[in-house]
Amino acid sequence: MIKKIKKIVKDFSLGELRGGLKITAKELVNKKVTIQFPEERTPISPRFRGLHALMLYPNGEERCIACKLCEAVCPANAITIESELRSDNTRRTTRYDIDLFKCIFCGFCEEACPVDAIVETQIFDYVFESRKGSVINKENLIEVGKKHKDSIIKAKSEDLKYII
Amino acid sequence: MELWQSFVNWLDLAIPWFDGAVANMLIILIKSIALVMPLMLAVAYFTYAERKIIGYMQLRVGPNRVGPRGWLQPIADALKLMTKEIIFPSKSNIYLFLLAPVLAIAPAIAVWAVIPFDKGIYVTNLDVSLLYVLAIGSIGVYGIILAGWASNSKYPLLGALRSASLLVSYEIVIGFALVTVAMIAGSVNLNTIVEAQRGSIIHWYWIPLLPMVIIFFISALVETNRAPFDVVEGESEIVGGTHVEYSGMTFAVFFLAEYANMIFMSVLTVIMFFGGWHSPFENILYLEQLFSWVPGIIWLLIKTTFFMFLYLWIRATFPRFRYDQIMRLSWKVFLPITIVWIFVVALMTQLKLAPWF
Numbered sequence: 001m002i003k004k005i006k007k008i009v010k011d012f013s014l015g016e017l018r019g020g021l022k023i024t025a026k027e028l029v030n031k032k033v034t035i036q037f038p039e040e041r042t043p044i045s046p047r048f049r050g051l052h053a054l055m056l057y058p059n060g061e062e063r064c065i066a067c068k069l070c071e072a073v074c075p076a077n078a079i080t081i082e083s084e085l086r087s088d089n090t091r092r093t094t095r096y097d098i099d100l101f102k103c104i105f106c107g108f109c110e111e112a113c114p115v116d117a118i119v120e121t122q123i124f125d126y127v128f129e130s131r132k133g134s135v136i137n138k139e140n141l142i143e144v145g146k147k148h149k150d151s152i153i154k155a156k157s158e159d160l161k162y163i164i
Numbered sequence: 165m166e167l168w169q170s171f172v173n174w175l176d177l178a179i180p181w182f183d184g185a186v187a188n189m190l191i192i193l194i195k196s197i198a199l200v201m202p203l204m205l206a207v208a209y210f211t212y213a214e215r216k217i218i219g220y221m222q223l224r225v226g227p228n229r230v231g232p233r234g235w236l237q238p239i240a241d242a243l244k245l246m247t248k249e250i251i252f253p254s255k256s257n258i259y260l261f262l263l264a265p266v267l268a269i270a271p272a273i274a275v276w277a278v279i280p281f282d283k284g285i286y287v288t289n290l291d292v293s294l295l296y297v298l299a300i301g302s303i304g305v306y307g308i309i310l311a312g313w314a315s316n317s318k319y320p321l322l323g324a325l326r327s328a329s330l331l332v333s334y335e336i337v338i339g340f341a342l343v344t345v346a347m348i349a350g351s352v353n354l355n356t357i358v359e360a361q362r363g364s365i366i367h368w369y370w371i372p373l374l375p376m377v378i379i380f381f382i383s384a385l386v387e388t389n390r391a392p393f394d395v396v397e398g399e400s401e402i403v404g405g406t407h408v409e410y411s412g413m414t415f416a417v418f419f420l421a422e423y424a425n426m427i428f429m430s431v432l433t434v435i436m437f438f439g440g441w442h443s444p445f446e447n448i449l450y451l452e453q454l455f456s457w458v459p460g461i462i463w464l465l466i467k468t469t470f471f472m473f474l475y476l477w478i479r480a481t482f483p484r485f486r487y488d489q490i491m492r493l494s495w496k497v498f499l500p501i502t503i504v505w506i507f508v509v510a511l512m513t514q515l516k517l518a519p520w521f
Contacts, residue, residue: 014378017481017482020481020482021477021478021481023481024221024477024480024481025221025477027220027221027222027223028217028220028221029220030223032220032223032224032225033223033224034223034224034225036225036228
């Protein structure tokens with residue numbers, strides 16, 4: 001009987017509604033969890049697979065030897081490579097295109113590479129200004145590699161601990 | 165008012181063709197502008213407050229990019245809507261389609277004419293102002309119904325039908341709830357009603373009419389199509405309801421009307437149940453003297469702001485009602501309670517229950 005009266009009192013004094021309102025009022029003054037993206041960033045794993053880059057040797061020579069292993073392993077057929085024999089009898093690429101629309105960012109190219117030339121960086125906020133812009137060529141890739149050299153090397157060396 | 169009179173007298177002397185009729189027109193015009201401009205500004209910043217407060221309640225920060233802390237967001241919104249193209253549905257009736265937003269905004273603004281902001285500050289002192297409020301308030305729904313009909317599209321039509329039936333159900337409840345106020349105050353003039361609540365915080369009508377306050381506020385939520393009763397828009401069910409086919413400025417006008425109505429309902433709640441412009445510290449020792457310099461309009465605005473905040477708070481808290489539940493709430497819960505309370509109030513009036521009668 002007491003229970004029944006209690007329930008009636010609670011219902012007519014909008015007990016459940018007041019409970020809900022109390023929760024939202026509490027959240028109103030709580031600390032906010034939003035991260036202001038361009039200014040603040042969330043931590044990224046060193047294994048993050050973002051935009052690609054072609055790395056160079058410290059003397060400026062490009063690492064890629066046009067073995068085409070990455071082209072072969074690429075499950076999305078995003079990589080196109082053409083090669084030539086240079087005057088010093090080394091084989092180098094003349095064309096290294098990655099179609100970023102086709103690319104699924106699986107990281108197989110990086111794993112397949114015997115000379116650690118193609119790597120995936122932690123960059124994820126890039127844009128294309130035209131539809132054709134999705135295909136990035138050798139110059140772009142080398143440029144990315146040069147620009148973000150330090151962060152790439154840092155991420156890869158951090159990841160090295162976990163590679164057996 | 166004396167200042168007005170001296171101003172008019174001066175005009176009378178200064179300009180030969182100036183007479184009483186022109187003066188009245190001019191006064192009403194100036195008063196209307198003085199009312200509508202702050203109202204539109206309030207609406208603009210009410211939308212900002214809504215986004216900000218609901219964001220905070222959802223642990224987000226809300227708009228904070230346009231201007232410092234997002235202060236210019238409503239201006240940017242308005243500019244965006246003004247520059248956008250108005251698209252007419254190809255098989256709609258363009259005249260009705262354009263008339264609908266006008267019919268929505270006109271009553272939403274006209275209804276403010278009778279609101280007393282302070283002792284003697286109003287656009288017009290109508291003796292039947294409560295009736296005027298109810299009558300003009302009902303016209304507002306024609307805009308929504310017409311919008312749904314003129315769009316010649318099924319979701320707007322469904323929204324319009326829902327709006328029409330909600331209005332029929334809840335107009336009765338609101339009417340009965342306000343009748344109790346009129347019974348206590350013995351008048352339907354809003355000025356007299358506020359005057360009758362003079363005294364102190366316990367003289368206000370919210371104590372004898374507590375159930376009516378709750379019912380009136382919930383009904384006001386329905387009338388203004390606000391969450392949790394926003395089935396007229398119901399994004400998850402009927403896309404945007406009556407707003408589906410509207411874009412650009414026509415949509416902005418509906419938006420404006422909805423928010424103006426919300427502010428109006430808050431003001432009406434304050435005037436009816438919470439003592440209008442009266443200070444809550446009246447007849448309390450020391451506090452009354454301490455706050456005697458605060459003009460009544462400030463008290464009215466503070467109380468109104470609280471109820472506007474309540475609108476946003478409720479929107480951030482409760483999920484949407486199902487349509488038949490809203491109907492049941494009106495006919496099976498609110499209407500019986502209001503009718504019973506009318507008799508209770510009649511009894512209280514006969515018993516001359518202090519301090520309200």
